[in-house]
Amino acid sequence: MDIQNPILTGFNPDPSICRVGDDYYIAVSTFEWFPGVGIYHSKDLKHWQLAARPVNRLSQLNMAGNPNSGGVWAPQLSYADGQFWLIYSDVKVTNGQWKDCHNYLITGEDTDSDWSDPVYLNGSGFDPSLFHDDDGRKYLVNMVWDPRVGHHAFYGIVLQEYDHRLGKLTGEPVIIFKGTKYRLTEAPHLYKKNGYYYLLTAEGGTTYHHVSTIARSASLTGPYEVSPDNPLITTWNDPDNPLQKAGHGSFVETPAGEWFFVHLTGRPLPKTEAESLLDNRGYCPLGRETAIQRVKWQNDWPKIAGGNNPSLTIKGPDLPEVPLSNPRKRKVTFEEGRLPLDFQTLRIPLGADILSLTDEPGKLRLYGKESLTSTFTQAYVARRWEAFRFRAETRLQFNPVSFQQAAGLVNYYNTNNWTACQVTWHETLGRVIDLYTCDNFVFAQPLGEEKIPVPEDVADVYLRVTVDVHSYWYSYSFDGEQWHDLPAVLPSYKLSDDYVADGGFFTGAFVGMQCQDTSGRSTPADFDYFLYDETVFAEQAE
Known part of the structure; x- marks a missing residue:
């Protein structure tokens, strides 16, 4: 069985993998998107299906006001004592001298069960991880952030014992590792094998300089000896590798004793002729994804089987292949x-005053709230881009009476970078279709005065976006049969980590349904369905 990378496409970064019997689970970061944490399930390490979003209540996570790319960073999933343990950060400040964060622990009997309310752990730094030692004792490790002027921001990796009976950390925190020459040491995970404790970390920053490194010690508290073959994985020395940004990951062992390493990666768009002149490696609108590599052990050190650069295709485990339902074409209706x-x-769950699936049975009703630039209450429901080529489509009923009211289809990276094809209102034309763009917080309306009037006898407006690698464009229809493209072609790369003006962002492009009403009247829009289709280009070719 061969496995093609990435195994989790679209924005699915910072993978933490664990095995329970014959089942494998990966937890990934979600940042400002709610519910928090995605948990994927597989039987064979090749086919994965989204199984749970465990951080799904305000009592577990309230991100109202969180900055772009704040929220849930680097969750860590483990299984011990008959239950799952999930550690996660809620990062409240992302830029500047400080990284204000809160680290929590929740537990659950099953991935799709109701997980517990959180136990607060600490706030000394992000990327916390829980290690279960052979004697039953548990230890938290996380990076420590240093805000002092003139100091390196990454102070080291700290270890402290956790007492589950008391529900708190005990004893004194101990710095066990100061990192390697790559610096920016984060994402610590501890493992134990053949009498050694292994400390896996990510270093170099989570862009094209990213690496994973490994160190070991005969003692839990160190000192830790770094591998002579570090980095464990990177693509900084491999600019033509289709899997860039390789780093931050975790290990898993199969029942047969095979070892694998899952790690984040980014796939840049193929460079255009103009972009080939730029001094960068490109743009990744799909965000940071998850890939997998085979691991071999030599002299009690783990190594990536194909060398320290990731492979696009690997030999899978000695397991039966178990395909899961993961259609590339999916039409969602709202009858359920x-x-x-x-x-x-x-940032927050949308209550019944914002999102309802019962007020207009069979439809998704969104009551208009704040604009797409708000970090508090947006009425926006979206899903990740998972491919470089796809089409998304919806049908809505919306009757605005003010230019402050708009609803439609939105492609979104963060509050500063998005485009919106919306039904809104114009003083002389009445209902119209208009296009709005936000480019690093610079706003434009590409249609100018050529807005599309909606005929008075038309109740439903169909909106579509077609994404074709480097560009995407919106279309509309009044009958679902005859489609008309808007005269604006938009660049995909502007919805990527690599484009945002002030840097330091970690998500990916989303597409979805939105309604806003900045008049405060909460005017509703009703959406009949949402279609996401990666097969449309293949069908056209046939």
């Missing part, structure tokens, strides 16, 4: 009264 797991909202 609940949203699929792949749909998320920004």
